[in-house]
Amino acid sequence: MMNHQQKDELTGAVRDALLHAVTHLEPSLMTRLDWMHRETMSATKVLGADDAKKARYEASLEVLEMIQENLAIADATGLPMxxxxxxxxxxxxxxxxxxxxxxxxxxxxxxxxxxxxRDGFFRNSVVSDPVFDRENTRTNLPAVVHWFPKESGGLTIRMMLKGFGSENCSALAMLNPTAGVETVLSTILDMVRKAGGKPCPPIVLGVGLGGTAERALLLSKKALLREVGSTNPDPRYARLEQQLFDSIQDLHIGPGGFGGPLTALAVAVEHEPTHIAGLPVGVSISCWADRKAVVQWGGAQ
Amino acid sequence: MKREILLPFDAETISSLKAFDRVLLSGTVLVGRDQVHQRLSLLLQNGEDLPVPLQGETMYYMGPSATPDSMVIGSCGPTTSARMDPFVPALMEAGLVATIGKGPRSPQVTEAIKRHGGLYLIAFGGCGALYATKVVSQQILAFGELGPEALVRLEIREFPAIVGIDSRGNSVFS
Incomplete structure (x- = not known):
């Protein structure tokens, strides 16, 4: 049983975590944004005045600078980034x-x-019915909640504020069981290429491999919930994360879709057992504003 | 180098702007997104009056977050333009000259921009807090029941953007 005080405390913890997430990015993502800014600036500087890439790189650099300025304003004003x-x-x-x-x-x-x-001046962005009424609930509820039992430990609530510019770029592919890693790679790269400038690049990519169709997409969200820059404990999948990270840069989508030298801030892959007849591939993209929060209650994390 | 532009656009300014040009916009724009576009298109199809004439106007694809007491508007960055693509040819036919959003556009939009001598400007995606500091005033014009999706008039000052598609159809995405 949860007593009144516990209920208030948990409610307050969720509120506070979301208020922080809507105005601040996690430190490891800030580090990645700084890295991308630095690299893009160096790559732009060495281009000659008549280089065809110059306008693309300069526009991409400006996007990264605006992002930094925007984050500073969000921090100072408390406005959602x-x-x-x-x-x-x-x-x-x-x-x-x-x-x-x-x-x-x-x-x-x-x-x-x-x-x-209410307190963070969020936008009311949720409608009650997807097809017919589309009436705004004016509360941003309901949330999409997934429940997982755990044998031991406390309660952990991992949340993301998922914008739909990037969510609309989600994709699923049901590959043949014999597809192999090269086909997995090219399939995911095609999905990212198709998303192009729509999901507010630079992006964080979440990939789910295995399970069933819906499980692969759920795993792609689980991947996005990992700390930015963390790697899959299985070295083969960690290598796949690195290959995806490098290959996405080669697509030259660039910040804002302007065609700069770098596009991906991080890639996370999660995998699970699947059926003998298939290889589900689920992809979720987050914009650079990859806003996440964790609430921990009791037990070790 | 950023060029300062006063809105509404005149034909001379539009024809002088090229893809990748950086601009700071000051003046008034209309604000509308998915639902506004669907409703305006229906009114046009049925030959009915629009809540506001589109002649010479610039449409910013945006739905703001809630407004704190001390501010003119909440966070107010651009939304993905591609969702508005199907509605653009009819709205430009009705006089709309420029649009502001984020991300790529369909070939049909580029065609409409060329045909009408229009413009597509790209605002910085996700930078809603920054854009809130560029808004001087806001006024709801119609469809207030849509909440953050209402048709709104904004006065903006030194609003940063990059020319995405110029009046000759040159695009930053091609």
Whole structure:
């Protein structure tokens, strides 16, 4: 059972975490943005005045500079860094050390989101019905919540504020079981090429391999929820992450889609067992405004 | 080097701007996104009056976040332009000259821009807090029930953007 005080505390923790996420990026992503800015500036400087790439690189550099300025303003004013404050996607891990019900946690989560939406001047971006009414719920609820039981430990709520410019670029491919790593790579690169300048590059890429169709897409979101720059513990998949990271740069989409030298800030791949007849590939893209929050309650993380 | 532009656009200014040119826009723009475009298109199809004439106007694809008490507007960066592509030819036919958004456009939009001597400007995606500091005033013109998707008039000052498609159809994406 969750008592009143615990409920208030969990609600407040969700609220505070989201208010921070809507105005600040995680330190490792800030480091990557600095890296991309530095590299793009060096690459631009060495171009001759009549180089065909010059206008593209300069525009890309300006995008990266505007992003830095924007983040400074968000920090100073408390305004959301992006007006698309997204749909909240939450992965809730319920460890056996915490004796709360799903309903109790769900209510605290919803209340925390509602408070953050009000106090952080979020945009009301959720509609009640996808096809017919499309009436704005004016609360940003419901969130998309995935529940995972855990044998031990506490409660962990991982959230992202998922903007839809990038979410609309999500993709699924059901490859043949014999496809192999080269086909996996080229399939994912085709998806990123097709997204092009639409998802607000530079991007963070989440890839889910295996499971079923819906599981692969869920894994791609799980990948996005990892700390930026973390690697898959399996060295083969870590190598795949690196190959994707390098190959995406070669697509020359560039910040804002202007064709600069760098496009990917990070790539994360998650994998799970699958069926003998298939190889599901799910892709979720995050814009550079990859806003995430974690709430930990009891137990070790 | 950023060129300062006063809105509304005149034909001379438009024809002098080239893809990749950096600009700072000051003056007024209309704001609308998916629902506004669908509604305006329906009104045009049915031969009905629009809530505001589009002649000479610039449309900014944007839906702001909530406005704090101390500010004119909340976070207000551009949304993905491609979703508005199907509506652009009809709106330009009705007088719209320029659009502001983010990301690539369809060949049909480039064609319409060439045909009408228009312009597509790219604003900096995700930079909503920065753009909030470039807005002087906002006024809801129509469809207020759509909340952040209403048709709005904005006055902007030194609003940064890059020319994405110029009046000759040259595009930063080609």
């Amino acid at each position: 992006c007006q698309d404050t997204g749909m909240v996607v939450a992965f809730v891990e319920m460890g056996s050390d915490v004796h709360f019900s799903m309903q109790e946690v769900g209510e605290a989560l919803d209340n925390g989101i509602a408070l953050a939406v």
